[in-house]
Amino acid sequence: MSxxxxxMVSRVVxxxxxxxxxxxxxxxxxxxxxxxxxxxxxDVFKGKSWLTSRIPLSYDDKLLYISAEEEPKTSQxxxxxxxxxxxxxxxxxxxxxxxxxxxxxxxxxxxxxxxNKGEAKDxxxxxxxxNPAIYHVGIPxxxxxxxxxxxxxxxxxPVRKLxxxxxxxxxxxxxxxxxxxxxxxxxxxxYTGMDCFVHCIESLNGTYLNAFSQSYGEKxxxxxxxxxxxxxxTEKEAADKLMMASWHGGMSIAYSQVGxxxxxxxxxxxxxxxxxxxxxxxxxxHLEEYYPEGVAMYKAMRKKHDIKIPQGICADLSDKEFDxxxxxxxxxxxxxxxxxxxxxxxxxxxxxxKALYLKM
Ligand SMILES: [Fe+2]
Numbered sequence: 147m148s149x150x151x152x153x154m155v156s157r158v159v160x161x162x163x164x165x166x167x168x169x170x171x172x173x174x175x176x177x178x179x180x181x182x183x184x185x186x187x188x189d190v191f192k193g194k195s196w197l198t199s200r201i202p203l204s205y206d207d208k209l210l211y212i213s214a215e216e217e218p219k220t221s222q223x224x225x226x227x228x229x230x231x232x233x234x235x236x237x238x239x240x241x242x243x244x245x246x247x248x249x250x251x252x253x254x255x256x257x258x259x260x261x262n263k264g265e266a267k268d269x270x271x272x273x274x275x276x277n278p279a280i281y282h283v284g285i286p287x288x289x290x291x292x293x294x295x296x297x298x299x300x301x302x303x304p305v306r307k308l309x310x311x312x313x314x315x316x317x318x319x320x321x322x323x324x325x326x327x328x329x330x331x332x333x334x335x336x337y338t339g340m341d342c343f344v345h346c347i348e349s350l351n352g353t354y355l356n357a358f359s360q361s362y363g364e365k366x367x368x369x370x371x372x373x374x375x376x377x378x379x380t381e382k383e384a385a386d387k388l389m390m391a392s393w394h395g396g397m398s399i400a401y402s403q404v405g406x407x408x409x410x411x412x413x414x415x416x417x418x419x420x421x422x423x424x425x426x427x428x429x430x431x432h433l434e435e436y437y438p439e440g441v442a443m444y445k446a447m448r449k450k451h452d453i454k455i456p457q458g459i460c461a462d463l464s465d466k467e468f469d470x471x472x473x474x475x476x477x478x479x480x481x482x483x484x485x486x487x488x489x490x491x492x493x494x495x496x497x498x499x500k501a502l503y504l505k506m
Contacts, residue, residue: 152400153313155284155295158320162386165285165323169202172240175281181236182206186226186253188245188287189213190329197287197326201244206234214248217415217422220266220303223255230260237261240281240318246338247291247422250284251299254315257282258299266310267303275312284317287326289388290338290423292345292396294320300422307416307474322393324385336374336453337423339388340444343370344426345395347440348405352484355402363398366391374447405485406436409478410502413471418459427455432505436485460503472499 159167172183182205189211191197201209230238237260243253257279259266269275284294297316298309346367349359369391373384411425434441448455482490
């Protein structure tokens with residue numbers, strides 16, 4: 147057998163206030179004054195000068211506010227790439243994503259699609275990208291997705307919700323500044339934090355687990371327990387630790403895979419537009435059969451923080467709609483193989499998934 151040869155983020159800076167180093171980090175990467183840096187920024191920061199005034203814009207640099215209300219789409223990536231190509235003669239010096247998983251994934255995808263022909267949907271899958279991306283930087287402002295460290299960029303396309311997984315996807319530079327997460331609303335904090343928690347549970351209970359994944363997964367899980375179940379941390383300490391939990395959780399699934407919750411959450415996301423973090427929570431409520439300890443721990447966390455999870459979202463769906471969700475979920479074969487094993491098709495039937503979706 148041959149082992150995967152993983153690309154990692156080339157450079158990372160960590161610390162409160164490290165966002166102030168952005169200009170020093172970017173300046174040497176500017177190709178020339180006509181090749182701009184394009185900043186893709188979550189539009190929740192519109193008018194929030196404590197953050198936006200520190201984005202170093204010079205020459206033809208551009209700041210684009212993008213809504214993260216919906217999960218990122220391949221068509222959105224194509225539109226951004228087209229806009230950039232039309233607006234500038236030169237290929238940009240770099241793409242900088244500032245926000246949560248949606249903005250980070252968009253930044254990665256745009257950087258890839260500026261150097262690869264065709265449409266983003268053509269590259270959803272594993273190792274379809276041919277050319278290196280342009281320089282791209284990720285700056286998370288909410289913790290948990292692991293998008294800052296992953297070699298994928300999850301996109302909703304015309305036929306599937308699937309990432310552009312490639313060796314060229316990871317960021318060239320990440321800035322981890324926990325101060326940037328200070329205004330995250332509590333429910334978002336929880337949903338996105340649970341994305342990290344679920345990464346740990348799915349990785350640590352998967353058949354793909356090895357010592358590499360385990361070492362990251364165990365550390366991330368330990369941090370999640372401290373953050374979400376104990377009362378020993380200050381708000382700042384919890385934010386610092388959650389940012390590192392996200393990183394470790396992402397590293398853990400890099401060399402293994404996610405599992406049942408993610409497969410089914412992608413189905414909800416594809417059909418109903420349910421966002422990834424809350425989608426994972428909606429699914430995870432009903433996965434005792436697969437992750438008994440993890441689900442018990444999750445429920446204790448949800449109760450402790452008094453978070454409401456949407457219910458009954460599948461109540462009025464037609465058979466056709468269930469089929470669409472089931473198709474999306476079942477198409478993610480590596481996730482099922484990791485969760486259940488090589489013979490997963492024997493137990494994971496369409497009826498089984500429909501029964502689970504009906505509970506949600
Ligand atoms: Fe996730």
